[in-house]
Structure formats: C-alpha cells, structure tokens
Amino acid sequence: MTGPHAAAGGTVAGGVHRTDGTARGTVAGGVHAADGTARGTVAGGVHRTDAGGSREAADRAACRAEIVRLHEVLERWLSGRAPRTAEEFAAFARAHLPGFTLSGPDGSSLTRDQVLAWVEAAHGRTPGIGIRIREVELVAADGPLLVAAYQEWQRGTGADRNRRATAVFLRDPAAPHGLRWRHLHETWMPETPTG
Incomplete structure (x- = not known):
C-alpha cells in the first residue's frame, strides 16, 4: 500500500493509510473508516484498517459504488424515468473527465463529447431498459488511478x-464515491447466460 503511516493528529493531505484509530483534523472527500471513528480534516482519500478493512477493500467498494451509481443514472435517463433536464444529465456528464x-x-x-451527445439524444428511447452490474473486481490501484473490471447485463x-x-478511474474527492x-x-x- 502507498501513502504514509501517520500517527499524529492535525491536517493530513493525500492518500493516508491509518491503522491506529487516532485520526484527528479536517476531513474533505473519500474517507474510508471501517470503525466510523475518523475525525477532523483530511484532503484526499483516507483509508483505515483498524477494524479489519483495507485500502484495497475501500477502493473496490468505491469502484463498485460508482459503477452501479452511474449505470443507475444511465438507466433512468435512457428509460425516460429521469426528466430531460440539464441537472439530471449533469449527473451523467460530470462523472466523465474531459479526456x-x-x-x-x-x-x-468515442470521445467524451461523442458519448455525451449520444446519451443526451437517447433520453427516453429505451423505456423498458434494465441494467445490472455484476462481478466487479479491482484490477489495479496506483496513486490517483484505479482500474476495475465488471459485467454489464x-x-x-x-x-x-x-x-x-474495464474502467479506468481518477481519484477526485469532489466526485461521487471519490x-x-x-x-x-x-x-x-x-454468450448471454440466463438469470
């Protein structure tokens, strides 16, 4: 695992891996604490292992949550269950980096602009669509980059x-699930298995 093992209280920046349960300061974005005791301010992703969790488990959970979230947004948009507003579309568009x-x-x-144009135009065109995500795996995590694999049904x-x-993510504490x-x-x- 990367990142310093800090034991002092105060403000911490970047990805910190904590095992002693003593985090204090300000917390901003992606805090992963298995015991719920993180306190204070941390910029970036804080990963705690004091209750048996791990950075890898936290990264896997964040990837799964973001993959599921975005596909739920997409399903609502394509089915027409979401209203065709700029706010609703932004929930999809903001998830994608400019590049x-x-x-x-x-x-x-396809580029980001091409994907966004296609999705925006497809509002309500597939009223019966259902999207399910299965078998999410964390393939790699290195600094700000994470790679995950999954099945989309x-x-x-x-x-x-x-x-x-296979999705490549960049950590961003301001984004959903970081x-x-x-x-x-x-x-x-x-093949398309049944079930």
Whole structure:
C-alpha cells in the first residue's frame, strides 16, 4: 500500500493509510473508516484498517459504488424515468473527465463529447431498459488511478447483449464515491447466460 503511516493528529493531505484509530483534523472527500471513528480534516482519500478493512477493500467498494451509481443514472435517463433536464444529465456528464474515451464493444472509439451527445439524444428511447452490474473486481490501484473490471447485463433493449467492461478511474474527492471516469473499454460477452 502507498501513502504514509501517520500517527499524529492535525491536517493530513493525500492518500493516508491509518491503522491506529487516532485520526484527528479536517476531513474533505473519500474517507474510508471501517470503525466510523475518523475525525477532523483530511484532503484526499483516507483509508483505515483498524477494524479489519483495507485500502484495497475501500477502493473496490468505491469502484463498485460508482459503477452501479452511474449505470443507475444511465438507466433512468435512457428509460425516460429521469426528466430531460440539464441537472439530471449533469449527473451523467460530470462523472466523465474531459479526456474521457470509450472503446465500444463493436470496436468503435468515442470521445467524451461523442458519448455525451449520444446519451443526451437517447433520453427516453429505451423505456423498458434494465441494467445490472455484476462481478466487479479491482484490477489495479496506483496513486490517483484505479482500474476495475465488471459485467454489464442489459435487458429490455431488444438486443439484450451483455458485456464485460474495464474502467479506468481518477481519484477526485469532489466526485461521487471519490472517482471520475477516464476510460471505458467494453467487449461483448460470447454468450448471454440466463438469470
């Protein structure tokens, strides 16, 4: 694990791994404490292991939560259950960094602007869509970057094709779950299992 093992109280900046339960100061963004005792101010991601948790478990949980959150936003938008407002669309758009790229399962390569334009125009076009995320795995975490793999199962689209995906995230304490999307690579799954 990276980051200093700090035992002193006060203000801490960056990714700090704590095992002694003595964090004090100001907390801003992504605090992961298994025992709920983190106090004070920390800028960046603080990861606590004093109750059996770990930085890896916290990163895995953050990736899973963000992947599920964004797909719930996307499902509501595509189905039309979300109103077509700038605020609702921003919940999807803000998740993607300016340099975001998508490698689609058909081999296409899209920029952030192209993805956002497609999603914005697709509001309400798939009223019966259901998206489920399965088997989220943390592939790598190094400094500000995290890589996660998962399965995306879609129903109600007329062509229920499931896909495997690999996402690259950049840590951002101001973002939901402390992560923003940098790249997404999707591949069609060879078969569509039932269930």
